[in-house]
Structures are given as C-alpha cells and as structure tokens.
Amino acid sequence: MKANNIAVKVEGVSRKFGDFVAVDNISLSVNKGEIFGFLGPNGAGKSTTIRMLCGLLTPTSGSGFVGGYDIIKEYEEIKKDIGYMSQKFSLYDDLTVEENIDFFSGVYRVPKEKKKKRMEWVLEMAGLNERRNAITKILPGGFKQRLALGCAILHEPPIIFLDEPTSGVDPISRRNFWKLIYDMSREGTTVFVTTHYMEEAEYCDRLALIYRGKIIAEGTPNDLKQNYMSRDVLEIDVDRVVEAMEVLYRNGIETAIFGSLLHATVENAEQEIPGIKRILEGLNITVNKIEKIIPSLEDVFVTLIEVA
Amino acid sequence: MKFLRIKAIAKKELIQIWRDPFSLAMVFVMPVMLLFIFGYAITLDVNNLTTIVYDLDRSSSSRELVAKFSESGYFTIIEHIDDDKDIDKYLDSGKARIAIAIPADFSKNITTGKNPQLQVIIDGSDSNTATIAMGYISAISELYSQRLKGIKITPVIDPRVRVWYNPELKSRNFIIPGLIAVIMAIIAALLTSLTFAREWERGTMEQLISTPVKGPELITGKLIPYFLIGFIDMAVAVLIGTIIFDVPLRGNIFLLMAVSSVFLFGGLSLGILISIVAKSQLVASQMSMVITFLPSFLLSGFMYPIANMPAILQIITHVIPARYFVAILKGIFLKGSILKLLAMDVLLLLIFGLIVFTVANRKFKKRVI
Secondary structure, three states: OOOOOEEEEEEEEEEEEOOEEEEEEEEEEEEOOOEEEEEOOOOOOHHHHHHHHOOOOOOOEEEEEEOOEEOOOOHHHHHHHEEEEOOOOOOOOOOEHHHHHHHHHHHOOOOHHHHHHHHHHHHHHHOOOOOOOOEHHHOOHHHHHHHHHHHHOOOOOOEEEEEOOOOOOOHHHHHHHHHHHHHHHHOOOEEEEEEOOHHHHOOOOEEEEEEOOEEEEEEOHHHHHHHOOOOEEEEEEEOOHHHHHHHHHHOOOOEEEEOOEEEEEEOOHHHHHHHHHHHHHHOOOOEEEEEEEOOOHHHHHHHHHHHO | OOHHHHHHHHHHHHHHHHHOHHHHHHHHHHHHHHHHHHHHHOOOOOOOEEEEEEEOOOOHHHHHHHHHHHHOOOEEEEEEOOOOHHHHHHHHHOOOOEEEEEOOOHHHHHHHOOOOOOEEEEOOOOHHHHHHHHHHHHHHHHHHHHHHHOOOOOOOOOOOOOOOOOOOOOHHHHHHHHHHHHHHHHHHHHHHHOHHHHHHHHOHHHHHHOOOOOHHHHHHHHHHHHHHHHHHHHHHHHHHHHHHOOOOOOOOHHHHHHHHHHHHHHHHHHHHHHHHHHOOHHHHHHHHHHHHHHHHHHHOOOOOOHHHOOHHHHHHHOOOHHHHHHHHHHHHHHHOOOHHHHHHHHHHHHHHHHHHHHHHHHHOOOOOO
16 A cells, blocks of 8 residues: 555556557656646646546556555546546536536435535535526536536545646636635645646646656646756846847847746856847847846746757 | 436436437437328328229220229229320329220120120239239129129139238238337437437546446436336327327237337347447437338338248348337237237347347446547
C-alpha cells in the first residue's frame, strides 16, 4: 500500500493510439486534500491522463493507484471513490436540473435519508434553487458547469477529477467555480484539475506541466517560478508594441505580448536593461517602463516549451 | 445488480422518450402505420379481375355463361367488345386482365350436342394471379356444363372439403398475425438500437461510465421502459388486427401477451446489442433495419412458405426469431393453440433472447475506447 497521505500515484504511465503516443511515460503523485493542477496546451495529453486515472482508459504501459486501487486491475473499484467531470458537458440536457440530480443520486446509490439533503446542497451550490425545474439545455454555461460538478460529487467522493471544468465559461463564473474547488479542498477532498488557463494554475497547491505527452515540470507555483526560470523576465511598456517586438527579435531577444505589455526573457536583467532601452529609443520608440518582474506561470511555461 | 440504479436508469430513459416528440412518434405511430400500410396493401386474394367479353354468339346461352362469370364475384366485366383487335388493346394496356371470347357457334353446338368451345385469354405477367384465375374459370365452366347436362349420368367422386382454421380462406386472416410478428421484430430492435449510441454521441456515456454503474444494470434499466412500450405496441397491434382487420383471435389473449413478452425481450436485447456495437445512431438504425427488416419479412414464413424455399435458406430461417414468432402468432390467432403446442417455439425464442442479452452484456465495456 501507498503512504496514507497520497491520493494518486502513477509511475511510467504511457498511452498510445496506434503510432501516436498521447501520454509518454509520465509519473506523478498527488497528496490527499491538495489541489493538483495539470497544465498543458490542447492536445498535450491532459484528457488522456485523466481518463486513465478515472478507469475509463487502459494505459498501454505503466502502473499506478488512485485512492488505493490499482488503475490496471481495479479500475472499477476506483469509480466508487471518485467524481469525474469530463471536458464536454455530459449531463442530460433534455432532463431538468432536478431530474439530472435525481438520476445521478440513483446511479451513485445515495442513501434515501441523504438524498434530499444532497439535492438541496447541489441546488444551493450551483445557484439553481429557482431553476430546479428548468430543462438543463437552456441553462447558461456557468450554471451547467456547477450542476455537472454537483452531479459528479453527489456521493461525496474523496477524490475528484475535473477536466477543463471552466473552459467556455465567463470569468465571473470561473472565479465562483474555483471558490467551490477551494472549499472542497479545505474540507479534505483531493482535487485533480486540468486547465490551460495559466491564471487558474496559480490557485493550485501543486502543478505538473504536460507538453506533447511528457511532464516537463512539476512543483508548487513558486517552485516552478524559481527553479525553472534561471533567467530573468523583463516587463516592457512601450508605445509601439509590435515594432518593438520586431526590433528586439532582430537583436536576438525573444519577447511575448502580455496584454499591452511585452515580456522579454534575458540572462541578467540589470546588465541588459540599458542595452534594450538604447535599441528601442534609437528607433524613437517611447519606453514608459522597463523592469524586472517575478515571472508569471505563463512565462515559465513559454520558456519551458521553448526548451522542450 | 442494484435495484436503485436500475430504477434511476429506467426512469431517466422514460422521461427522455416522453420528452422527445420524434421518439414518441417512432415508438407509437410507426407500428400502427406499418400495420395499416402492409395490412391493406398485402392481399393474396384474387378478386375483381378486370374482364372483357367478346361475344360473337349473342345468344341466351352465351349471356347466361357471362352472367355466371360476373356473379362469381371474381370477375368484373368492364366492357363488351365487337372487334377482336380490341382484345390486344385492352390486355396490352393492362385495362383488362382476362378476355373471354365466345364463338358464333356456341349455342348451336349446345343444342346439337357437340362440345361448345370457349376461348379465354389471360394476362400471365402475374403468374400467381393467372393461375388462380384459371382455376376459377375451369370451375365456372364445369358448373355451367353440369347444369347443361341436367342430371349427372356417371357417378363421380364428390369431395366434401372442409377448410380448417380459416374457413373463408381469407388471406388477411393469415397475413395479419404474421405481419404483427414481423412489425414487432422490426420495432423492437429499432426502439433500443439508439439508446447506447445516443449516449456515446452526446457524450453522456463518458459521465455514466465514470460512475460505479454496472453494465447489466445499465442494459436492464434501459430495457425496462422499452419493454413497456413494446408491450403497449403489441397490444395495440392485436386490437387493430382483431377489430379493424377483423381477424379472429381464437387463442388465449394472456398466452399471446406472455409469449410476446418473451419475443420482445429478445428483440429489444438485439437492438441494445446493435446500439452497443455501432456507437453511432445512424449506423445503429441502419444496422437494425438491415438485420431485422429483410430477414423478418422474407425468411420468417410470414408470406412465403419456408417449405418452398431452397434448402440453404431453410436452414438460415432457423436463426431468425421472427420465424418462431410468426408461427406462434398464427397458431394462437387462427388455431387457438395452447402453450403445449407452442412450447418449442417459445423455448427457442427464450434461448435467442438470453443469448443476445448475454452477448450485449459482454460487448458493453465501460471504457472510452
């Protein structure tokens, strides 16, 4: 058996589809009660990994445990202990809110005495008290998302897997959703969540970055910023962003646009700031501000992908 | 198998059927429609044969013979013609299927004791109808000759034929029970053939297979509402058959419905199996049509007697469940058969159902691929 405080642990797990290696020899472990973020661009292997952990897909090779059950041999046992929310909205949209909750409490065999309470809890959590008899199809995305989460955790599973739970949801709903995830984590639930929103990654206790099927970095958000960024990040505020980007590129400095700002990755900030300023001002580009900043996860990710 | 889960699935499925006007129509309107279309279209009875008469004799005898034809009810005299070229015209165009030509010496021959001649031309392009028409024509001529002879001189064998089970020899009585069986075979598979495929297509299956629900629970839960619907469809079909088509139901209605349940179990399970294998609604509905429609229609013995088929086809009919159901329904409707006589057919249907149900359970995997 695994140590008691580990909820998920996999070693050397791969999954191939024909010749295509969707997940390539990944290993990770998630502690009980933490929010584990699984980050990566679309097609990196996030969904394939989460499906293998939920017992929906057999790994081509490797081994692992989820909630104490073997992902190869005991994949059906796993399903009692997890809640899974797939990337695509997967409730019955021709059923009402209540009928969906009712159906999933039946499938999860929520005991009769608890059923009513759980139903009310989900309605409350999803903010659907007023719309309990509405056909699910007509609900706005954010409500659907929370209802789907509610239905996936009716049986109060110790581990929940969320596959891009906030994709296609407005920013306010996203924030509310993350508040729910926080609350559950505080109550001891392990949350394994995939996302491609970098700002969401900041909310996670620990992260793994997956790119082209391989885990390229792992740790807390701060670990990642410190350990994987040996270089410095400069934030540059200029009036002609695109022009500035081009001229810096010609001078061998890679930049990326963040809003109306430029981020440049350099070896040493103090040494290079004057040079950059000179290049830009030489072309009459006004530099309002140029300073070293703490890298965001996106900076880290961009740098890591360039290396990979 | 957990009751709570089966109940949840059955309930959900029922709500979904109820809320979708298309599926509701398919479930309740389609069998009735099929029964009416085929019930009225398929008839093997030959009557109202369009007939023209070319009477060169124009005597009381010739008129009497023509009257015999029209009185029989099988022939409808549509025209008396005066030119033999018109025979070609009528038969070629299909306006008439029979032409009766009475020669000018017809009545003269009768009075002089010679054998009178009668020429009949039949459109043989529909050989079945032509054969039956020929039978009627000889019978009518025979009756007419006997009447001419007055008293029978030579002793002849006088067969007293009694037709059992369908004394009026109405083909409808024999077609409708078989038709109900065939339609139920098609409907049963079609009903369930979309259930799994729909969930795969809409992505709801992914959620479902992440729960602890077991394959047999899911399959049973989905079978229950369709079983109820199939049962209602069957009852409606029997009502239409007996009330509107006036087919006698001589056997026990409870036995009929009980046996139908056995058949429904197999037919619905077949649809589920198709749905599991196909994974797409379009493929599933096409597969269920191909698998049930043609074999049930052609190889069940519903219209074409199995005994007349080539040996290889006869062997194939044994694996078509509609074959047994057709035999059972004809037996209960027309012969008033009791269970003892049908036991073998019922047993085979049950075995078919159990095999298909088991295979469906085996084939269903709670995996995305």
